[in-house]
Amino acid sequence: MSEKNFLADMENLFLALADKTRLRLLNLMREDEICVCYFSEVLGESQPKVSRHLAYLRNAGIVSARREGKWMHYQIEMPENPFAKKILQDTLEWLKAQDEMRGDFEKLAAVCCSMEVPVTIARAPTPKTFAEAHITSKPKEELETFLL
16 A cells, blocks of 8 residues: 555544544444434434435445445444554544443433334334344333233
């Protein structure tokens, strides 16, 4: 890799990490892929704004997207460059330790596992991390009552 490409990649990585909304998005994706509608709900931002920030992260090569029907899922992609990978891993660990970021993640868990979900995410696929936790944490009687 040439020095010029290395510096451009490095610049793109740092620019992608230099925004609070993008850091919050990365924090929410730290354990699983997430549908874009959940980001909007948790962050209280419009879907177009969230999508612009996700596009920025995709262009920097640290987020990938996958379509499932009408739903777009996003997940973190670790850079191939070992230095960039270390920076991203350290950033994710740092975010995980911050109270505000833990609050965002808890709000995501609450939105994903709530019996009364907002209309904007009513039919959205629940991230695997929360779907599995939600299914196993419900008492049998409550599930039976809900299904009636």
